[in-house]
Amino acid sequence: MGPNCLTVIVPIRDGRAVELKAYLKAEIDPDYHAIDGTLTCKPKMPFHLLEGLHFASFVILDDEDAKPARLVFEATFDGARDAFVNDLVRIATEGLDAIFSNCRGYPATGPTLPAAISAYLIAHDLGAQLMFRGAPGRTVSQIKREAELRKRLKTCASKEAVSVSNGLSSTPNSIGGVQSLLQTVGVRRDATLAWAEDRYREPPEITFGLALAFVRFLPLIAVLSGLWWLLYVLLLAPFADWLTQGTFFSQPYAGLTEIYSSIRAACTPIDGQADTLCRRVARIVAYPLLPIPPVALLLVLTVLAIRWLQHGRNLLYVNPFAQTRTNSAFSNLLGAIRYVASALTVLVFLASLVETPDCRTCNASDYNTLVLSLAWLLRPHTFCEPKSLASHWSINVVVFLTIAAVFAILLFKRTTISIRDQFLADIGAYERSSKLKLDALRIGLFVTGGALAVSLVNLASRLISANVLAVIPPWLVILIATCVVLAGLSAIFWLLVWHGVLEFVERRIQTGDYRPADELLLRADQNEGAYRREDWGNNRRQNQLVSLTHLKPGWWNYVWLRLTLYVIDVLGRYYFNRGSLGDIPTILSARWVLIDNGRQLLFLDHYSGAWDSYLSEFVDMGAVKGVNAIWTNTFIKVRSNGKDATTAYEFPRTNYIFWKGAQNEPAFKAYVRHSQIETLVWYGAYPDLDIVAVNRATALRSGLFEDNTMDRCDAILQDL
């Protein structure tokens, strides 16, 4: 999925940086015309001749400590990298030679051998650890001509509006009539616009989203599930040991004895058959395939309801993507669902231990009578036939669907509160049904994914139980079971584990002695030079933000950052691929590059709109969690005026990595300001567009020739 990226970083020869900076500004940087919003490239670097080039820029990172100054050249383009570099070198040999001859390692052959320059550039390409595309899958020419088409259609529509209101023509009397009018007047009369009728096929990443990611990452998910299962079963044993051997639970807790006996009952052979240890263990460990007993279901539903009531506001704090109560689409509740799902897992396990697996071994205690009657209501056939794998599975599916339905109802209840607020009766019904459909789809995906994951876990556990767990003595099995039971009794446990991990990681990555970012606010100098292009001059409508931060020492920081960038990269590819990254609708193209052996993080970002509001979006939208996760372990070195000594300021302190941090708005903005580096050369292929306009133009073009419903057609007219 394009466009692709190139990030060339090369050290500059000693003492040449100042000269090079001046050269880039004077001879390479395209001229911007504020009135008509166009760029004119300089003859030495005719970027506009490269058909597939979206953005390009040059930046110089100043020398520091023992490191030389470095030249950064980045480009976002369609097609393959090597072909792009060859084209670039072909059209701008002289310019590239003048620039890169100031850099170390530049081939001595110079412009006489363009292939050597290409090879040099490609050899120093660092790519990007994380690349975000505002309009994935679209080429420069498509973006440009769709924007032209939109402009043209707008003109047509306003002409029609005038002639209608002046009585010169009559309003088409149907939606279809309006649409075909636009098709004829706007497109078909002009033969050069024939392309607009071809259907645009968006990349599968956009169409299928996370489902595609799930399929592509299936092996990884399988391995991770297996590992998680191992952790789950093995690492908790010592903890359970400590809990049960201590005096705390031993005597006064009568229920525990019952549980022990139930487990014992569960492990006794059925029908006098000799049961192997292996089978016993398998039965316990492979619980996801056992039918979920009604008691478990009851417990789960109770816990679910209680947690739901309790959560209210709080679940939003658990979940990195949500910020407000009303912002409660299904995807925003994933945190809570993950949480409930873990509770569900352990509770199912608990209940499957408490209930004896076969009715014939039941005695007539009151407790079991209750269980049995409930069980009979839910699945009478299990009392007649020995359970086959298939029936287990089908029962599980039923149970999963029941739980999903409960989820859906709760979710629906929850969102309707805000829906009732937001919509009046007439549009309310439409909104409700569309939101319900959307949520149903997401829930379906979630349940399917969950069921698949569970069976993978199960498969792994069966393998483990057959080969590894067979050697574990029964007392350990009981310990493990007890431990899981205890964990299940308190779902908070999981929360603590989760946040304990975060806390641990956070402590590890936030070490060292740095000045707080708040102090940057007291500095008189505002790093003026770095943002002189913003809001006016060259970059009136599209801006570039280049930020260089240092990673705090320690391999933890590196691992954490790589992991975070990887996760966001995957999300950016499969989820945030409709023009907004975590609700930020202004990024045209952004990349994160780890340089200097992973000790520095370079952020190169093309965005539209004003700097201040753009940064506010980082602070106020869901994306703040991602910002915190990426930059939490960074610091910047700020050189005091006229001095060589630098002071290190750290990123505003985060709370459990995802919270606070950038939400300290003034300090965050000051931090970004001081981390910014002046853009020396900037080129954009469509400098008067923003990403909303790009995506609207695509939607307009593909919507115009589809058989549209009333509301789709209305959306088209709204846009004109």
Add this chain to the structure above:
Amino acid sequence: MPFSRIFKGTRAEAVRVDWGDVQVLVRFGLGNHPCSAFLAFRFADASNDEIGRWLSAVTTRVTRADAGTFSADKAEVRCKLARTPIVLNILLTAQGVDRLTSGTHAMRAMAPAFREGMAPRRNSGDSVARRSVVLGDTGLNDPQHWRWRDSDEGEQRIDGILLLYATSPQRLAELLSGEIDHLTRHGMRPTGRSETSERLVLQGKLAKTSPEPFGFKDGISQPILESDWRADVKHEALSDLGRRAVEQSVIRTGEILLGYRNERGAIAGAIGGDLSPLLRNGTYVVLRELHQNVDAFDSFAREAAKAHFGTDHGDHVTWVKERMVGRRHNGEMLTSTNEAPGIKAKRGSMPRQGTLDNDALFHPNDRYGLACPLGSHIRRANPRDSLGPDPGTAMRLGKLRRILRRSRLIAANGHSGMYFMALNADIAGQFEHIQQNWINNERFMGLAEEVDPLSHYRPRGKTQMTIQHRPFNIRLKDIPPFVSVHGGGYFFLPGLAALATIAANLSGRGAR
């Protein structure tokens, strides 16, 4: 325990504002004081001691926000200012604060936008200052053409402004001459040329007695501070929609007053949790002298009506004007579904600003701008819950940008226009944000190539406006600028304790 850190509630604590320490302008629009004069002054070469004595005397004369009562009964929040015939408040520019606190680091805690001023000097080589582009003050509106600026030097220098309000012109004249006496007696000067004794006094009148020059009612939709939004208002009586409609106006105190929690949950003005005592109970004030070209507005509306309806009949001209503003002339909102049940329930049970039906939300009522166009002036100045797909988020974000307006019409002869005045705790995040990202944003709400039809200024001179309509949107073309800027500055409206401290320090330093 980490658990408590995560689940720590962010429920708003009861905010108590020490209104005795706040200048009256923060809380009251001074509707009973229709006559006003803003007297700009400079410290000239007065000694610290003199300035200190003058300042402490002024501090005692300043009208405080506890002079009036702010009551919330079951129906509405009412504010009544006790019958004081005259009102005096004081504003300081960055230069003024710098002069008063010279030798201390007090200035460093002030907002960068304030320190830089509304009309900063250009960097060498730049055709225009960055801030001027942010504000849209370019071309004919460039600060170099202004009558007055907060960055003026010499005799034009403004160190501060005395805001004088009175119930009658006579009272105002007495007050004005009295204050000028006080100033000169302490060695200070009113801003302006001394040889011609031409002073910078901005004579104003109140918009409520007369509509603003374009003929529309102004000053509607003011935010309500959370500290004034009492619990005893009958919230239960409101429907869900009604409550949301009212609560759209309730903002946390720190959005306006420094030293209190703002919508982001941070203490406004604090750096790293520490608030400079100079800032407490103060706020930043934006003051701009805007001239309105009424003739151009009228003739444009006529032309547009002619182009679209083939007639310039009064109703059609009004239709065009109302679409540009987004309100009717009497201030009512342009909504097609005012009578929907959710809205009706709130009637008579919520605070109203004026008597107008003003609290409708855009998202439920008019999401696509078919009644009140998306690009109309009021929608650009306060998009309420309509900016973005999720109304809750939009509302939350919108509340970060609210400003408290205290504008007055220009009373001097010859010009129609207003002294636009806005109070906010964060100039860059509130006033400038509105100006840059909403009013002058060509791509506001997904529109293209158009800016605010009423108060725009574009380098290309003219703009257009889309009036959402079916089947086809109506486009007003070649809208010339109607509003021009002729003066402006960023000011600080200090709390009284801060003023007293400054005065004491000055006297102390002078005596030493």
